[in-house]
């Protein structure tokens with residue numbers, strides 16, 4: 001899963017660094033992701049994993065690292 | 081205690097709103113000359129200091145009033161009814177104070193400074209704009225250059241309101257030389273740590289008394305002056321919500337003032353011919369309903385902000401649904417302010433078009449026109465359009 005998340009970050013995150021080299025807990029905003037880019041990341045994740053992030057998850061913190069994104073997706077796909 | 085206050089029997093123990101009303105009375109007397117001469121509203125700011133309102137958002141334990149955001153909105157509203165320039169200086173200062181209170185505390189350095197701000201009634205200006213990024217709040221070109229426990233920086237700013245009159249600046253910059261444009265921090269600069277040069281001119285259509293020319297900021301200080309929270313968090317948690325809500329409060333003040341003038345005009349006409357409805361009576365009825373809409377919107381969002389800030393969760397203002405609501409408040413109140421003053425002008429006719437007299441509306445109209453440009457509404461629309469692609473209203 002983390003590789004699929006990294007690929008999306010690579011394509012849509014607008015990061016200033018290579019996402020494969022980013023630690024799972026590295027702060028994506030610090031790595032250059034703008035709030036506009038984060039919306040594109042959300043859209044791409046929703047498409048890739050066939051999920052919808054509910055409103056309670058639409059907070060900056062949930063999308064602040066590859067690891068926190070993974071945790072959110074795991075919660076949404078649990079029991080699938 | 082201030083002498084003039086002691087003499088009149090007024091007290092600093094009075095509620096902040098009552099003190100703001102006294103400041104507004106002073107502001108109203110000088111509003112026309114502040115506008116005409118494009119000068120700093122020094123009388124109002126002195127009155128704010130005497131009433132100790134520059135520390136109204138500072139927590140009580142540090143010597144302030146511990147006001148809520150709704151309290152600040154009410155104060156901006158009464159000031160805005162008399163002098164939008166004074167109200168805007170007050171609002172911008174409070175946005176900076178809120179950033180220090182919410183993101184600087186409990187660091188001892190900021191605790192000490194906020195105590196000093198309360199006792200000396202210091203005024204803080206904002207430096208987010210920069211040559212090269214234009215209106216994009218969330219990116220910087222300049223950076224903090226660290227040197228041991230100290231730093232240096234240099235920022236070429238496009239617009240700094242009351243920069244020359246302020247006691248301190250709160251400025252955005254990239255974290256370090258190799259940081260991405262969006263990896264910003266906020267640096268707090270007390271007067272002794274910066275120098276302003278190349279100060280340009282500010283001869284504008286309205287908001288002339290905010291004195292907001294371009295300038296070069298060169299600063300040197302200690303790293304303790306850098307707020308520990310990244311600007312990526314300070315912006316959505318404090319700077320943006322406080323700006324939208326407080327600005328809307330003072331724009332509501334401009335609109336309220338305009339409607340009051342229109343109402344006085346219609347009433348005077350009615351007294352000429354009791355029993356006949358003055359032709360503009362219907363227009364007055366119409367504009368008061370628009371004003372009520374604007375007012376309800378401002379206080380609804382202000383009160384929800386306070387409710388959300390009750391807990392210790394600093395992220396409570398950043399839920400996407402609430403961000404949309406706040407952005408919509410900024411867009412609608414900036415547009416309604418212009419619309420309402422325009423409607424009032426239609427009612428007062430030539431008496432409103434004249435630059436003198438009690439029905440004059442030129443200053444209000446010119447001031448109101450800054451609202452849609454101050455963080456351009458198109459940028460906000462674009463943000464909302466993109467948020468709506470993922471937001472679910474459930």
Ligand SMILES: Cc1cc2nc3c(=O)[nH]c(=O)nc-3n(C[C@H](O)[C@H](O)[C@H](O)COP(=O)(O)OP(=O)(O)OC[C@H]3O[C@@H](n4cnc5c(N)ncnc54)[C@H](O)[C@@H]3O)c2cc1C
Nearest residue numbers: 206207208209214215239240241287453454455456458459
């Ligand atoms: C009264 C007043 C006081 C101010 N005081 C201060 C102050 O104290 N400190 C400070 O730092 N700044 C201050 N500002 C400046 C403010 O922060 C903004 O920088 C400024 O209002 C925007 O300037 P702009 O029109 O040049 O830029 P832009 O926002 O870039 O707008 C220019 C044009 O570009 C368009 N545009 C550009 N990019 C986009 C985009 N991504 N999406 C949509 N449209 C876009 C806009 O629609 C507009 O037509 C003040 C402004 C005013 C009016």
